[in-house]
Amino acid sequence: MKGAVSMDFRKLISDFFTVTCTSFTVIILLYCVLWGDDGISPRRVFELFAVCAVIGAVVVVTSLMPVQSDILRMGIYFAEVFVTVFLFGGGILRLFPFNGKMLLTVLGMTVAAYFVVMAAVMANEKMCSNEINQKIAEMKKKADK
Amino acid sequence: MKLFVKQLDGFGETEISVKYEILDDRLESIISYIQQHDFSLYGVKDGEKKLISLDDVFYFDSTDERTFIYLASDVYECSLKLYELEQQLAGANFVRISKSCIVNIMKLDSVRPLLNSRYEAKLENGEKLIISRHYLPGFKQKFGI
Numbered sequence: 001m002k003g004a005v006s007m008d009f010r011k012l013i014s015d016f017f018t019v020t021c022t023s024f025t026v027i028i029l030l031y032c033v034l035w036g037d038d039g040i041s042p043r044r045v046f047e048l049f050a051v052c053a054v055i056g057a058v059v060v061v062t063s064l065m066p067v068q069s070d071i072l073r074m075g076i077y078f079a080e081v082f083v084t085v086f087l088f089g090g091g092i093l094r095l096f097p098f099n100g101k102m103l104l105t106v107l108g109m110t111v112a113a114y115f116v117v118m119a120a121v122m123a124n125e126k127m128c129s130n131e132i133n134q135k136i137a138e139m140k141k142k143a144d145k
Numbered sequence: 146m147k148l149f150v151k152q153l154d155g156f157g158e159t160e161i162s163v164k165y166e167i168l169d170d171r172l173e174s175i176i177s178y179i180q181q182h183d184f185s186l187y188g189v190k191d192g193e194k195k196l197i198s199l200d201d202v203f204y205f206d207s208t209d210e211r212t213f214i215y216l217a218s219d220v221y222e223c224s225l226k227l228y229e230l231e232q233q234l235a236g237a238n239f240v241r242i243s244k245s246c247i248v249n250i251m252k253l254d255s256v257r258p259l260l261n262s263r264y265e266a267k268l269e270n271g272e273k274l275i276i277s278r279h280y281l282p283g284f285k286q287k288f289g290i
Contacts, residue, residue, distance in 0.1 A: 125258030135288040
């Protein structure tokens with residue numbers, strides 16, 4: 001049981017880094033595509049990382065909530081990502097001005113990052129499930145002998 | 146490894162003794178296999194008590210403080226609690242996958258990831274069970290992952 005708990009904790013840490021690093025990569029790449037010509041300051045890089053890290057932490061903490069419905073779960077993730085980007089990124093860190101065009105751009109970047117992160121997390125899990133399925137097939141082969 | 150099998154008239158209860166210097170994985174699995182067969186499981190259906198072989202069990206499920214034994218197409222009630230079964234079957238081909246369910250990994254057909262680090266397990270009889278996030282590390286550990 002103790003082993004399972006520590007593995008559960010390791011899984012949370014691994015999820016945190018997957019979400020934070022993947023979203024940070026996507027955001028930096030999109031930022032460079034959109035505003036790369038104007039340059040990007042080290043301070044801005046750290047601010048963007050802070051937003052991604054907060055999103056990672058919030059997603060990991062709320063993933064512990066016992067929500068059974070996948071649609072509701074996606075809705076919760078969506079909501080917390082947007083709240084973090086607009087309240088923390090836009091409101092506290094003042095990463096972007098609150099005007100129509102900018103809000104639309106940030107919204108687009110956030111949606112893109114969200115889906116890339118979801119795809120990365122699912123790809124991770126898919127790899128793990130493939131490994132389990134392979135072991136199941138091996139076990140059955142051995143049992144049939 | 147040497148195997149001695151002897152038939153002795155009037156010996157009484159069958160005895161299996163394992164002598165070893167180092168307890169390796171192979172030996173552990175042989176011991177747990179023997180322990181699994183030494184464990185008698187009785188199920189009740191329509192007032193009739195029946196000895197059930199663990200090899201026929203697909204999964205155990207607990208509902209309203211009652212434990213049920215699910216076979217390929219039959220369901221029996223069991224007098225043991227889920228935690229007692231979990232203790233008895235530790236080391237065997239059974240693993241807890243949710244608060245209310247213990248599955249026989251030899252009856253698994255495949256697994257696939259769902260959202261929020263949950264998996265869906267498909268059994269040989271087509272039934273589908275959910276592997277909850279909390280029990281996923283233990284489930285993966287059973288496959289050496």
